[in-house]
Structure formats: structure tokens, C-alpha cells
Amino acid sequence: MSIPRAVLDAMCKAHLGEDISAIIASSPYNGKMEVRYNKMKIDAELIKGLFDEASQKIIQLISDVFTDVVNREISVILLVCGFSECKIIQDSIRAKFPGKRVVVPEDAELAVLKGAVLFGHKPENIVSRVVKYTYGIEVTKEFNSEIHDLARRTVGKDRDECKHLFGVYVKTGSVVELGEEITVRRCTRHEFQRGVTFRFFQSTKECPKYTDEEGCTKLGSLTIEIPNPSKERRSFRVSFNFGHTELKVAAFDVKSGAKCETVLDLL
Structure with missing residues (x-):
């Protein structure tokens, strides 16, 4: 490479007290570098080593x-x-x-x-994407001592429950088509329940168990109000629309037709 010899010598003498040739000769690079006139020659293997x-x-x-x-x-x-x-x-x-x-x-x-x-x-x-994270929703289920941690057991009115479970709908590494929609059903937990809040999470793990474990991040939530609450359990459809840089989610009250939706940024 071309480089002014006079400038190199001046800098080396000012900081190290010797010219460039003397410094190279006393360094580990002796025989691998040399300066002749206004050109510096460097051994090819030394240059390659810089990229190792x-x-x-x-x-x-x-x-x-x-x-x-x-x-x-x-x-x-x-x-x-x-x-x-x-x-x-x-x-x-x-x-x-x-x-x-x-x-x-x-x-x-x-x-x-x-x-x-x-x-x-x-x-x-972009016709399809490889999902970077596992996506799902936080759910509560009846406590099962064979699969749930005892410390997470909560006593309910009619049954013992386990909260903060990660309901997986799309696993990391899955291929989703543009506009692909996944729909699941959820139900209310109490009589005369006036609304339902769905909390959406992502995880770096393929099969996360709880939403508060390491690697899980809350993306957002969606609340849908229930018109004319009733004693019987109300059924909901929750849909996930993938394939874009955003995750579009919506919840539908099957009985009343009420709908609520939001968009979660995946970038």
C-alpha cells in the first residue's frame, strides 16, 4: 500500500525515538512487514489473520x-x-x-x-416469514399437581387454579404465510362476568410453561366488554393474524358479536 515514508518516520521518532524500519525490525512483525520508499508491504497471511x-x-x-x-x-x-x-x-x-x-x-x-x-x-x-419467537396468550387452568408447580396453586371458589400459564399458539421457527390467521376459543371464568382481558406474550423458548419465566415478554393486552352479562359462561374467539411486521389480534364475543382488536409491534 502507498504511504508517505517521511510521515511514518517522523511519527515513530516523535513517539518511539526510532524510524519505522527499526521499529518493525524489533517487533513480532519483523519479516512480515517492510517499508520501501513510499510503500508498505505486508505479508498476505498477516492481513488474512486480521479477519480471523x-x-x-x-x-x-x-x-x-x-x-x-x-x-x-x-x-x-x-x-x-x-x-x-x-x-x-x-x-x-x-x-x-x-x-x-x-x-x-x-x-x-x-x-x-x-x-x-x-x-x-x-x-x-414477502409471502412468508420464519417466526423469531414463540407467541401466545396468558391463560388460567384448573390446577393439576402432575404438571403444575405447587407454588403456583391458587384456591378458587369452585376449583383450585393455576394462573399465568403460557398458552402457545405459534412456536419459534414456524413458517407463517402473509395474512395467515390462527383462531382459538376462550371462555369466561365467572358468572355475570362483565369483561375479559387477554394478555399477549412472546418467548425465546419453544415451549414456555409460564408467562413470568425467563425469556418471556409481554407484548400487550386487549380488553373486551361483555354486553348483558349472563350466568352461563360466555365463549370468545381470539384470532392472531401473522405474516406482517405487526401482529394483529382480535377478540369476538360469540353470543353478542361484540369485537375488539389491536395491533402489536413485532420489530
Whole structure:
């Protein structure tokens, strides 16, 4: 590489008392670097070594993704952003995954930006998504000593219950189509109940048991009022609409037709 020899010598003498050649000769890089006139020559293996840590971390990240999607065949690795144009990084990935096709698009450093603009104008271009988290709703069920923790047992009027259970509806790693809707049924717990609040959660675990355990995060809640409360238990339909960057949820009172809905940000 071209570099002014006079500037290097002046800086080295000012801070270390010797010129650049003397400093290199007494360093671990002796024989791997040299400065001649206004050019610095560096051994190719030394330059490659500067990318070892970054390459290994990128390869590990890709390997983790392959592990998470073990049930789906991935044949292409798409490299984007400026670092992807580095030949050393490309060669490291190709060497580690010889059975995969590694693609570096034109203007790779702009690929993510272009994709964001295209998605903003035509979100329907994304036909499906791989769900990053497990999504569900907080539920209360009759206490079962065989599956529920004893410390979570609460005494109710008619039965012992276990609260804060994670009702899973979509597991992490699942593929959901654009606009795919999942509907479940829920019922009131008490006579003459005037309303129901549904609390929505996400979890990093595939099968979380409770909504307050590690890895669980509350996304939001939805409350629907019950017109003309009655003694019998009222039935509700709760729907989840996936596939977008938002999760659309709605609750319907089957008897009255009352509806309440909200949108939860998944980004």
C-alpha cells in the first residue's frame, strides 16, 4: 500500500525515538512487514489473520441459523452489506459451507437499504416469514399437581387454579404465510362476568410453561366488554393474524358479536 515514508518516520521518532524500519525490525512483525520508499508491504497471511475473529463469528452465526432451521433445506447463503464484499470473508464462508451457494449481489452495501425501500412500497412481496419467537396468550387452568408447580396453586371458589400459564399458539421457527390467521376459543371464568382481558406474550423458548419465566415478554393486552352479562359462561374467539411486521389480534364475543382488536409491534 502507498504511504508517505517521511510521515511514518517522523511519527515513530516523535513517539518511539526510532524510524519505522527499526521499529518493525524489533517487533513480532519483523519479516512480515517492510517499508520501501513510499510503500508498505505486508505479508498476505498477516492481513488474512486480521479477519480471523470476524470470519469465525460470522461462520458461527450462520451455523446457529442452520441449527435453528434444521427441518428446512437452505441451499443459498446471501451476503449483503459492505463487509460481504471482502474476498477473505467470502472465501472463509465458502470453505466452511462447500455445499452451499454463496451469492454476493451487485451493490451489496446497499442491498438492505434497497430491500427496505421495496418492502415499504410493496410489503406483499414477502409471502412468508420464519417466526423469531414463540407467541401466545396468558391463560388460567384448573390446577393439576402432575404438571403444575405447587407454588403456583391458587384456591378458587369452585376449583383450585393455576394462573399465568403460557398458552402457545405459534412456536419459534414456524413458517407463517402473509395474512395467515390462527383462531382459538376462550371462555369466561365467572358468572355475570362483565369483561375479559387477554394478555399477549412472546418467548425465546419453544415451549414456555409460564408467562413470568425467563425469556418471556409481554407484548400487550386487549380488553373486551361483555354486553348483558349472563350466568352461563360466555365463549370468545381470539384470532392472531401473522405474516406482517405487526401482529394483529382480535377478540369476538360469540353470543353478542361484540369485537375488539389491536395491533402489536413485532420489530
